[in-house]
Amino acid sequence: MQKCFNGLVIIGVMFTTLFAGDLIGTVKYEGKAPKKKTLRMDSDPVCSSAHQNAVYSQSFIVDENGNFANVIVSIKSVSNDTDAPSEPVILDQRGCMYSPHVIGVQVGQKVNILNNDPTMHNVHGMPKANPEFNFGMPKTVKEKSITFKKAEDPFVVKCDVHPWMKSYVQVFDHPYFAVTGTDGKFTINNVPSGEYEVVAWHEKFGSKRVMTQNVTISDGSQTLDFTFTRPKKK
Numbered sequence: 001m002q003k004c005f006n007g008l009v010i011i012g013v014m015f016t017t018l019f020a021g022d023l024i025g026t027v028k029y030e031g032k033a034p035k036k037k038t039l040r041m042d043s044d045p046v047c048s049s050a051h052q053n054a055v056y057s058q059s060f061i062v063d064e065n066g067n068f069a070n071v072i073v074s075i076k077s078v079s080n081d082t083d084a085p086s087e088p089v090i091l092d093q094r095g096c097m098y099s100p101h102v103i104g105v106q107v108g109q110k111v112n113i114l115n116n117d118p119t120m121h122n123v124h125g126m127p128k129a130n131p132e133f134n135f136g137m138p139k140t141v142k143e144k145s146i147t148f149k150k151a152e153d154p155f156v157v158k159c160d161v162h163p164w165m166k167s168y169v170q171v172f173d174h175p176y177f178a179v180t181g182t183d184g185k186f187t188i189n190n191v192p193s194g195e196y197e198v199v200a201w202h203e204k205f206g207s208k209r210v211m212t213q214n215v216t217i218s219d220g221s222q223t224l225d226f227t228f229t230r231p232k233k234k
């Protein structure tokens with residue numbers, strides 16, 4: 001009986017390993033992109049002197065082909081029995097900018113916030129499901145770690161010293177999410193087979209104007225593209 005049971009467990013494991021697929025795609029923006037916004041960092045000479053050239057806001061990055069960066073693409077309502085990765089997600093403060101501008105992290109996974117600037121930052125996160133956090137990072141404090149206990153929609157993390165510094169964080173209870181690069185591309189690996197709703201979020205469209213599409217994942221890879229369009233003026 002024991003042998004038979006073990007056999008079933010092995011077959012079960014094989015099924016979950018075999019029947020998983022990658023979700024890949026490109027996110028586009030259609031329409032006239034907003035004018036690039038120059039960031040003025042004069043209020044802190046350490047910040048302004050860190051840049052030789054003009055620095056632009058990262059809140060809307062679209063290239064000439066419409067490839068849309070910093071979009072969080074994620075699978076909604078997917079079961080997950082894996083532990084949070086021991087590898088932390090890095091949120092760097094460098095040149096008085098957050099890098100990356102948008103991150104996804106799992107419940108229980110560390111976010112290591114770095115200060116690579118010889119100045120003071122104040123990290124102020126405004127989640128709703130998780131406790132708000134707000135702490136200073138003088139130039140002597142090079143790293144602080146935070147973790148989240150609950151999954152939640154993207155929220156802002158800003159610096160109270162430098163008003164142009166903003167980043168966005170989304171917390172997931174599974175590993176099936178990705179953030180688009182400047183080429184608009186994303187890859188979500190090893191999604192268990194099934195039918196899902198896939199959500200694409202961008203900060204300028206917000207949680208009320210996320211894009212959703214349905215997809216069926218089976219063995220192999222599946223392509224799913226999204227196109228955000230400029231909202232019509234009322």
Ligand SMILES: [Cu+2]
Pocket residue numbers: 096120121122159160161162165
């Ligand atoms: Cu700052």
